[in-house]
Amino acid sequence: MALVKSNGQEIPSTLTDVMDQVFNEGTLAGGTGFRPDMDLYETKTTYEVEVMLPGLQKSDIDVEVTGQSLRVSGRREYEDEKDVTYHLREGFNGYFERILEIPQDGQLQEVSARFDQGILFITVPKQEQHSSGKQIEIR
Secondary structure: OOEEEEOOEEEEOOHHHHHHHHOOOOOOHHHOOOOOOEEEEEOOOEEEEEEEOOOOOHHHEEEEEEOOEEEEEEEEOOOOOOOOOOOOOOOOOEEEEEEEEOOOOEOHHHOEEEEEOOEEEEEEEEOOOOOOOOOOOOO
């Protein structure tokens, strides 16, 4: 997140940074870790979440539901190799957490998740829409 100082306080420099702060997505726990990329989309019957987690194992990831919130968290730790001098290291390391508020029609008690080739796929079924009215045939 790019920050600009104003009167000694750091303020976001872009609208994206502001939205990150508003939705608490821009800060990482303890200032360490990484923020995995995520895709969120919907179909007629589901909300779909895809979290890109290359290099992680299923056992490194937690998915939790609280109220209408879906929380994906985990940790990736790697140790520096001995007798190796890194000149560039862009791999992520540490703790991550992403929290999404799912719309009210999402059935969070029915969430399913699978992990395949470094991508976590989460499916949240939508409640069946009941029409507020019914067409009455006139005889």
